[in-house]
Amino acid sequence: MSIYTKGGDKGSTSLYDGQRVKKNSLRVNTYGTFDELNANVSLADKFCVDQRNVKLLQHVEYRMFFVQGEIATQSFSKFKKNSKVITEDDVHFLEKVIDDYSASLPKVTSFILPGSSVAGAQLHVCRTVCRRAERLLVAFMHSNYVRPELEKYVNRLSDFFYIVARSEDYAYRIKQVEDEVIKRYKKVVEEKSNGC
Template identity: 60%
Template sequence: MAIYTKGGDQGQTSLFDGLRVEKDSVRVDTYGTFDELNANISLAEKFCQSHENRQILQTVEYHMFYLQGEIATKDTAKFLAQSQTITAADTKMLEDVIDRYTAELPPVRSFILPGASVAGAQLHVCRTVCRRAERSFVKLSRDVHFRPELERYVNRLSDFLYIMARSEDYEALVNDVTQQVLEIYSRLGAAR
């Protein structure tokens, strides 16, 4: 079976509910940018040193499908009847991670470079793509009504990605220092 349908050869695409729209519409740009974000989150997750962070990011990857699906549907009721969607619990999960990691990590007193580790750098890429997706979402929201819970989730997402980047940078720092200490002890033991 071919993966192409030829349905978009004239510059249109189908939304979740079957409605045909122009491929360069704000709606398509918005869910497409969230799709780009999700691919970047998947890449970041592969670089993470923290097992917990990998699990959290995998959960967010699934949330992104629900988010994109709802944005890609003009008839929200049809989407809600056929798919999972973003809930208050999903937004609370982001807030809980933000609050817990903010309390656990050393305070930030100045601007930080975007990523001291590969995972941290990739999560900062995610954060910037998220901000672009959020700007597109806000633009679309001027003409399209979205559920408040979807708006809250989108608004929390970039803060979540920022704190995840900080967490991975800190994890890498701790692992690096631990490795250096072990090497010193190993050299001291060999010298005896």
């Protein structure tokens, strides 16, 4: 089966519920930006050194399909009939991660550079793409109904990416220190074995 349908050759695309709209519509631009975000999240989880963060990001990646699907459907009832939706539980999940990580990480007293590790830097990319997607969602809400749960979830997402980025940077710094200690220890052992 071919992956191309030719249905969009004249600048329109099908929504989840079969309605056709222009590819440059605000609806398509909004869910397309969340799609871009999700691709960036997938890249971020490949760079993470902390396996907890890999699992957290993969959890969010699946939820992003629900976010995109709901925005890509004009009829919420049709979407809900065929898919899971973002709920208050999903919002609370993000809030718990944010609160737990905020309590366990060193306090921040000034602005920080966006990522001292590869994973941290990529998660800051996620944070900024998420903010752009949220701005589009807010514009979209001026003429379309968006459930409060979905709006809150999107708003918490950028804070989630920020705190997971900090977690990855912290794990990276700890690993750097551990690597340096091991390197120095090996050097001392080697010098002793050589009679130095």
